[in-house]
Amino acid sequence: MSCQEKMKNVIIKLVITMFKKYRIEKGYTQEVEAELLGISTRHLQRIEKEDNLPSLDLLKRMIKLLEIKNEDIIKFLKK
Numbered sequence: 001m002s003c004q005e006k007m008k009n010v011i012i013k014l015v016i017t018m019f020k021k022y023r024i025e026k027g028y029t030q031e032v033e034a035e036l037l038g039i040s041t042r043h044l045q046r047i048e049k050e051d052n053l054p055s056l057d058l059l060k061r062m063i064k065l066l067e068i069k070n071e072d073i074i075k076f077l078k079k
Contacts, residue, residue: 001051011077012050013050014077015059015073015076015077016047016048016050016078018068018072018073018076019047019048019062019066019068021050022066022067022068023066026066026067030044030045030048033065036065037058037062037065038061039058045058
């Protein structure tokens with residue numbers, strides 16, 4: 001695995017961790033968030049366990065639903 005691929009995987013893991021944190025802060029269960037996103041709870045569970053990667057479209061919907069700002073993503077990645 002190249003250095004670039006490793007970095008990509010680290011960033012993906014951080015973003016998934018951030019989404020889970022925001023979901024919990026919003027008070028959404030996995031079931032509620034999955035329903036609001038139009039996906040199965042199992043699919044969301046697999047994403048949060050890093051077994052599946054969300055599509056770009058799903059990432060955009062998650063960002064909108066969780067009201068995550070670009071600055072929030074950058075701040076989270078800097079931690």
